[in-house]
Amino acid sequence: MSWAQDWVGEIPYEPRGSRDETIRYMKEQLLPAAGVWGDWWLLSPFSYAGHDEDDLVRFLPPEEELANLQAGGPGPDLDRVFEGKKGVEVEWQSLGDILNHRVDLSVHEDSELNDYATCYLWGTVSASQNTVVDVTTGSDDGMRFWVNGDLLIDVDVARGLDPESHRLSLSLRAGVNHIFVKVVEGTGGWDFQISSQQEIDPILDTQLQALLERDFPASPDRDHYRVYTYPVPRDIVLEVGGLSILGDGRPVVTTRRGDVFLVNGAYEEPPVAARFETFASGLHEVLGAAVRMEGDTEAVYVTQRGELTRLVDEEGNGGADLYETVCADWGVSGNYHEFAFGPKFDREGNAWITLNVGFCGGLGKSIAPYRGWAVKITPSGEMIPVCDGLRSPNGIGMWGDGEMFYVDNQGDYVATNRLSHLAPGSWHGHPASLRWRDDLEQEDDRPERAEPTVWFPYKKMGQSAADIVLDETEGEFGPFTGQFFVGDQTLCSISRVDLEKIDGHYQGVCFPFIEALDCGVTRLAFAPDGSLIVGQTDRGWTSTGRRRYGLQRIVYRGEPSFDILHMRVQPRGFELVFTLPVDEETATDLGSYSMTSYTYEYHADYGAPENDVQDVSITQAVLVDDRTVRLTFDGLREGYVHELTASGVRHREQQDRGLLHGKAFYTLNHLPDED
Amino acid sequence: MIDVSEVDQVRFGVEIEGGEASLVVVPAAKGPVMAVLEKLSAKTVTGPGLHWTGWLFPLGYREVRVDVTFRPLGEGPVRLRTLWESSDGEGGGFPAEPVPSRSARPNFSLDRWDYGREGRQLLETKGCTNCHLPDSREEAAVGQRSAPRLEKVGERLTPQWMRRWIMEPSSLHAGADMPALFGNGTTASRDVDAILGLLASWASPESSEVPIEVAELSPRARTGRSLYHRVGCVACHGALGSPFDVLGYEGLDRTRPEVSIPFPFGHLEGKWTERGLDGFLLDPLAVYPDGRMPSLDLDEDESQDIATFLIEQFDRGQPAAEIFGDSAEGWAALARGRCVACHEIPDAPPALPSPGLSELSMGKKGCLDPNDDRTPRYDLTDEERLLLERGVQSFKRVTGAPAPLDEVARSLATLGCLACHAADGEGGVPASLSPFVTTTDERVDLGDEGRYPPDLSGVGERLSTSWLKEVLVNGERSRPWLATRMPHFEGDRVEGLAEQLALREGLWPHEDGPWPVTGDDQVLAGRALAGADGLGCVQCHNYKDYPVVGSPGLDMTQFSERLRYDWYRRFLLDPQRWAPGTRMPAFHVDGKSTYPDLLGGDATAQIDALWSYFSLEEFMPVPGGVTGTDDLQIDVGQRPVVFRTFLEGAGSRGIAVGFPVGVHFSFDGEESRLSDAWQGDFLEVSGAWAGRGGQVTGGRGPVAWSAPSGPPILVGEKPDFWPESSGKEAGYRFAGYRLDREGVPTFLYSIDGMTVEERIVPKVVSGKTLVRTFTVTGLTEGEPIWVKGDARARLLESEAFSFDVFDGPQDEVFFEVVSWADGGPLVLVMEIVL
Secondary structure, rough: OOOOEEEEEEEOOOOOOOOOHHHHHHHHHHOOOOEEEEEEEEEEEEEOOOOHHOOHHHHHHHHHHHHHHOOOOOOOOOOOOOOOOOHHHOOOOOEEEOOOOEEEEOOOOHHHHHEEEEEEEEEEEOOOOEEEEEEEEEEEOOOEEOOOOOOEEEEEEEEEEEOOEEEEEEEEEEEEEEEEEEEEOOOOEEEEEOOOOOOOHHHHHHHHHHHHHHOOOHHHHHHOEEEEEOOOOOOOOOOOOEEEEEOOOOOOEEOOOOOOEEEEOOOOOOOOOEEEEEOOOOOOOOEEEEEEEEOOEEOOOOOOEOOOOEEEEOOOOOOOOOEEEEEOOOOOOOEEEOEEEEEEEOOOOOOOEOOOOEEOOOOOOOOOOOOEEEEEOOOOEEEEEEEEEOOOOOOOEEEHHHHHHEEEOOOOOOOOEEEOOOOOOEOOOOOOHHHHHOOOOOOOOOEEEEOOOEEEEOOOOOEEEEEEOOOOOOEOOOOOOEEEEEEEOOOOOOEEEEEEEEEEEEEEEEEEEEOOOOEEEEEEEEEOOOEEEEEEEEOOOOOOOOOOOEEEEEEEOOOOOOOOOEEEEEOOOEEEOOOOOOOOHHHHHHHHOOEEEEEEOOOOOOOOOOOOEEEEEEEEEEEEEOOEEEEEEEOOOOOOOEEEEEEEEOOOOOOOOOOOOOOOEEEEOOOOOOO | EEEEEOEEEEEEEEEOEEEEEEEEEEEEEOOOOHHHHHHHHOOOOOOOOOEEEEOOOOOOOHHHHHHEEEEEEEOOEEEEEEEEEEEEOOOOOOOEOOOOHHHHHOOOOOOOOOOOHHHHHHHHHOHHHHOOOOOOOOHHHHOOOOOOOOOOOOHOOOHHHHHHHHHHHHHOOOOOOOOOOOOOOHHHHHHHHHHHHHHHHOOOOOOOOOOOOOOOOOHHHHHHHHHHHOOOOHHOOOOOOHHHHHOOOOOOOOOOOOOOOOOOOOOOOOOOOOHHHHHHHHHHHHHOOOOOOOOOOOHHHEEEEEEHHHHHHHHOOOOOOOOOOOOOHHHHHHOOOOOHHHOOOOOOOOOOOOHHHHOOOOOOOOOOOOOOOOOOOOOHHHHHHEEEHHHHOOOOOOOOOOHHHHHEEEEEEEHHHHHHOOOEEEOOOOOOHHHHOOOOOOOOOOOHHHHOOOOOOHHHHHHHHHHHHHHHHOOOOOOOOOOOOOOEHHHHHHHHHHHHHHHHHHOOOOOOOOOOOOOOHHHHHHHHOOOOOOOOOEEEEEOOOOOOOOOOOOOHHHHHHHHHHHHHHHHHOOHHHHHHOOOOOEEEEOOOOOOOHHHHHHHHHHHHHHHHHHHHHHHHOOOOOOOOOOOOOOOOOOOOOOEEEEEEOOOOEEEEEOOOEEHHHHHHOOOOOEEEEEEEEEEOOOHHHOOOOOOOEOOOOEEEEEEEOOOOOEOOOOOOOOOOOHHHHOOEEEEEEEEOOOOOEEEEEEOEEEEEEEEEEEEEEEEEEEEEEEEOOOOOOOOOEEEEEOEEEEOOOOOOOEEEEOOOOOEEEEEEEOOOOOOOOOEEEEEEEE
């Protein structure tokens, strides 16, 4: 199958004027209402005393019909005549098909009959077998709603029509089913609506999303990367907490609900045949997974709130049967925010885990041992606390030199999200964890605070950093081998981080990479083919995405974006290496660049603004080779983020082509000496 | 002075009713007056409405002063509000907003605008106006403050403490509001004893109350200590323990300014009877209607807890003395002491008249003379004496009713609001007490907003007057997660405060708007924006009492009732400007929404649509993402279900196992022990799966059996006592579990070289039974093992071992098992009848 074909299921796909219009149109095509809906009938008006009188429940003669409205039974007697409000004769009137449309019930010429009035509606839906149909309904004002004589809705309120006031899953019997509705009105509009639309089938949605990405790319980065959406079955809540890849290439996906799934057929484009197979379940909020080959045994290590667990399929029946507790030596007081992240394995086979502080009241608390620490678990299961001062450390990654890094989230003592080096004994600024240190003499003593390796300026470079993955694809994912990718759980985006080590100081730069994914990014893992699997959930927080959880895959299209590949510090400036050759004139024009620098205050308050902002003036731009420019600046400052804008630089051949991402944020901890 | 250093262009305006105003903007720094300012000089505007200056370009000026002169025209009510607006010419800046009332400095002809204000307050606080009656409207505005009711005082306070209090109040409480009235001689002593006798005759004191010798606090007192430090007592009276002792963790906040304790305790040792203190805490205003102590709406348990704590904390075994004089002489003594001037005593003759307030002369005379035995002797500082003099003098200078600015300041001071609330940069809980400011719901993730009582700066401009009234008078609360309780005030003391708060901001109390035009389209758009797929308001805002989607926050169905629309609009455009450090994010940048799919992404239109939706209040249709039920029941199907979670009885490493037969159990993964069994519903897991999760999972059917405490199994000689813990420290190691083909877990754990595999399954044949099978390996030959059970436990006999049964305390049973086999695995089967 090619990566996108012009049909979705059996329905032809037709692009319309915009992404939204196309979605609307395709939904109409793909969502025929379940069941066969018959015509609707109206019986109106009867009297109504008002909402304060509790009058909705008053039994009126038409409700005698309810006894007849059993599944498979006859409908009401449509010839019967009732005495209605003000003594008018009331008979059943046909409304025809009203499904998915508002029905204006103010049908009487005498306006007094449209206020303080009651009416009845009756309709049928037939099913070929016992089934469940999802409907939404609403009324202006209150209503009672029966299906086959069972009362499902009973609300006596004054309200305007909201077609989705009530969401119901109707259990239909094979054959005809009766829906009987009583709608009352005080004064004003008098309306009713019933709709039956379901979510697009996940597999069809996978196909549709691929077509939409083709015709209406969600972001310019899609010129270089394709984004696929996996079809998550409706009975799986795939709030991704952990992601790893089995030796046979199948992604392992763990969820906040405690399931571990294997994804079969993950690499078709689009992945319409992907299937989720349960490997383990019942675990306690699994926020990380790592696959290890141990001799002939393939083990899946997962981190639950309270322990590092080794899952093994000993019986070979496709699911784990051994749930082995490898280490449970960190404390869990029961605070809701005591998350445990990891494991990520280092080269010695130690599993690294970061432990969130508890949240209650204004500041993070370390109520139980090693909250706010990074620990490593040796292959024999021993826990070694490594360093502390962590707040909400939602992601660990190993750089090319074997050192471990983590990302922390903005909050108390954390000015903005950042990536930091987990050096043994280092302290990253959150004081709650200091309780578990034994090298402090005074209660108020503070160790030296570690310098963050890379700051992610708030909003510009994300709002909730999550997970770190190292590009070791040797070009299969684009030109970024050796660099980190970092997810963002709020903005549904991924950033790119390039590190360097200058005179013993880790520091580096972050760039925007990809945006407009489906949901908040929580986990990243490279597949054997060099594509990037992206796990997502935003439960409990919020994200800008269209969905509340999911799984996507990002595939390189083979043509690199025009971007800054490296930004490397030099004694008096920075060297920029671009992914593609640059136009000499614009690349050496000082006006093509601008830079500001700023830093952050360290304090207990939640987050911190960019502080002490200064313009940094560029004095020289020299072309080194066709992809490399050296920039010289006045007034570089250690301890500051240097925000570079390079919007003027143009591609060598395509003069109207600027950088895809013209921004770079370099955290300058240490300026190298001139020599 | 108004800081204009960060605006490119700015203009000021006055909104007036019932008068005329002129407005002059004067640059603060010396230098050439900006040309544009000259045009404005002395421009006078009349007629109701909003009048703006032209745009000003304050280049180079950090601050400007805005002089507003207002003259009422006619007799009707008048109103003045000063606004400003900024623009950078490119859509930046900020829209028109009021200049905060705190920056106003009325320029009266007095040497200070608030001349005599504190003194006038002191006249009321010290009860001066109870004897020196006011003559004019201005004087009457000071108010009168009654002293506590004395009917049952003999039950509340100990006689020895009262004796000292009446003789010399300042010896028990420096700066006491109660003056000394009886001198020092023997007559005085006899008078006081007679009064004590009279007070005792009105009450039925528990004279035999035994003083308490306290080595360490009782459990009840420890609960009381925790309450004292959490519900707000600490804010007025100071800490009585370290944060670590009281809360179990250190506070770390050192960013708040230190301020003094507003109402420090006096000498409490031996003051209260426990019953009396309990009653007082439960309803302070019943005893002391004009007291500064409000009701914290404690329930009976809570008041008793705090009373017990304070008694144990302060009562150092005072002897209970009976020092009652002749009550018959008490009436005469009361009259001599003029007690009835301040204390309301039924049937007592009125106090002899004193000079009126306006007849008082200046100087350290009468009550202000600390050595004059013929008048009440107050414990005043020299500064207070000066303030009182100024207060009296100010009546000659101040005319008319107090301004709202004054009235609000007076209310905030006398009600003690600033002990908990910051306002206009003053007050608030001091830094040293910050750790005690907590939240009752750990899911609340609002930072300091989630634990500190809200800042009251400009509150009359933010909240609707009707809502302020609801809060002040009717006890409505919008932040149930604050551990600090908003006190409950008597109606007449807060009557009018809600209106005054609005008037202070130059607003008519009950007017708001104009509200945006509302229609179905706006409501539906607002609903979509509020939902999880829109701007996601539901993530941090409650919808009625529906389950919280993300973390708990202010209820969105109360917004339009609580907030003034104008402030709401400005707040949403730039939350940080109005509440620096708030967790409320800005959803709009430069007028563009971060959610572009509705209403063209136009910020103003979206904010108004949300308001239209919010204005339906309790009839707001449910926003997306909110589910009507938190019922996330796990049903057990054909196979057993294992679910690990925070579980009552099984701790933070709990493992629940459900079986198709409807009998389920939990295993404590921390202690390697079966903890209890229940029947019926397996588990309702919304605590783990809804919102941010991490809550204790519940919804179980009734617990049918709970395991006896401690580890189930020990190795070695008969232990002297059965250990309480089987955690890591005790040497146990939990190693996980293995699922068999049926999906039943076998738990793995070890102790002292002994490895245990425990499989637990329910059996339903005749009655319900839990069958535990222990497979033990690694035993040393001949060494017995011990298994703990209870009266419902039975160890099945086996050819592999012999065993003895020992009865323990309660219905505990111990089995001593000796294996016949040599080393090989020993299999024990225990049945527990549920």
